[in-house]
Amino acid sequence: MAEHATDAVVVGSGPNGLAAAIVLARAGRRVSVIEGSEAVGGGCRSEELTLPGFVHDTCSTVHALALASPFLSSLPLAEHGLELLHPDAPLAHPLDDGSAVVLERSVEDTARGLGPDADAYRRLFDPLVRTAPELLREILGPLRPPRHPLVLARFGPSALRSTVGLARSRFQGERARALLAGCSAHSMLSLRSPASAAFGIVLMVAAHRVGWPVARGGSQRLADALASHLRSLGGEIETGRWVQSLDEVAGARATLVDVTPRQLVRLAGDRLPERYARRLGRYRYGPGVFKLDWALDGPIPWTAPEVARAGTVHLGGTLDQIAASEHSAVRGEHHERPFVLLVQSSLFDDSRAPAGKHTAWGYCHVPHGSTRDMTEAIEAQVERFAPGFKDLIAARSTMDAAAMEAHNPNYVGGDINGGVQDLRQLFTRPVARPVPYSTPVDGLYICSSSTPPGGGVHGMCGYYAARAALRRQSG
């Protein structure tokens, strides 16, 4: 490959690597992306993990953040084969009384299912959903002077609270509290820690404003559409080549790495000033995930029938139960009744399984690097709200936290967010610098989810890293 004929090399083709490459190609730069795996996409890939004809997303499925992303949503991805499908409802959260809380597209419809908390829910979400585009633009990026201070002022006081604190003070009933807890648990933080509520609020605002869609045919189609768009702009992609050292890609004016700090230290060797390398060495990674993919002989037999309307299902019961589970993972313990995030995309996308059959995945948070088999614990949580589920399992694929990292070296210890996303590390990832995407090495940038705004398929880390590289070149 002719690296020396390129202006920029991007190492890694996750959504952030591809987004960075697209920004550079659109600015007229000759860009090459080098990907270690045989397929592009990183956390946005699909494979037949179980049986022939069953398409499983190895990582992400729900693309709320792609739609919420000011950058990804501006790209002509439909012209490159992407079709997003919206489940009837974004999320359902079954409870032990046989009912389910449903996060609907509309705030009003959701509020109606929350009993005593209907008004409190409207009061919290109506104003945030109304100004969602401005809010998302503010928070899906690095820390900078706000363009919409009033919008942030409305979000901040609730977002900065712990989930447990906010849920208990805002809501009286178990239904609204559980709904917020399940959404906030995507943060992989203890729900008792400050700002854990921010993640739940943002995902719920996104559900109301843009929905939580899945990609027809699997998430690979989203990565393939990004790759196809990049190629249409003249970008090149090489797969099946693991970069071992940045010496291999020397020569380009800019190198952007879609990797986490630990990998960057290895790739850069003694190019990095010692002090910066030491600071990267102090970067904190969080809990891991244990994931199960199922091939199913039928749809999951939920006790509460409305759960079948939702793409995502949160299994863990009440606020207190979910908070206990999440706190365990952060403390390095396995919880016997873990909070499970489940996605049942084949109900809304018939291309993912043979006729009459289905796929689903479920994962729970586990201690960093865990190799404990959580199959029984996860399946017991599904059975709790869908008795008879296990009888439908035709085949399963399991991935513990260590296997996650083997599948994608960016998931260090199984941490799927590229590092802890607490207040101390959300905007100072990977280290505190005025431009966190830049490094002290001229022309070297980090563009992965280990930079602001962190994990998720939104491409905004790549977008801002590429913009930093372009600014430096023209400055």
Ligand SMILES: Cc1cc2nc3c(=O)[nH]c(=O)nc-3n(C[C@H](O)[C@H](O)[C@H](O)COP(=O)(O)OP(=O)(O)OC[C@H]3O[C@@H](n4cnc5c(N)ncnc54)[C@H](O)[C@@H]3O)c2cc1C
């Ligand atoms: C089980 C699971 C479920 C998830 N669900 C969702 C979801 O529903 N919605 C959502 O928005 N997000 C979800 N995520 C998170 C999302 O997938 C990630 O946050 C996102 O993919 C991060 O993008 P990235 O580009 O920073 O890194 P990655 O997607 O991890 O991509 C990094 C790429 O770099 C490559 N690479 C690394 N080192 C090298 C090297 N030395 N040489 C060459 N190539 C290299 C890797 O192979 C990989 O392809 C999920 C993640 C997991 C694991």
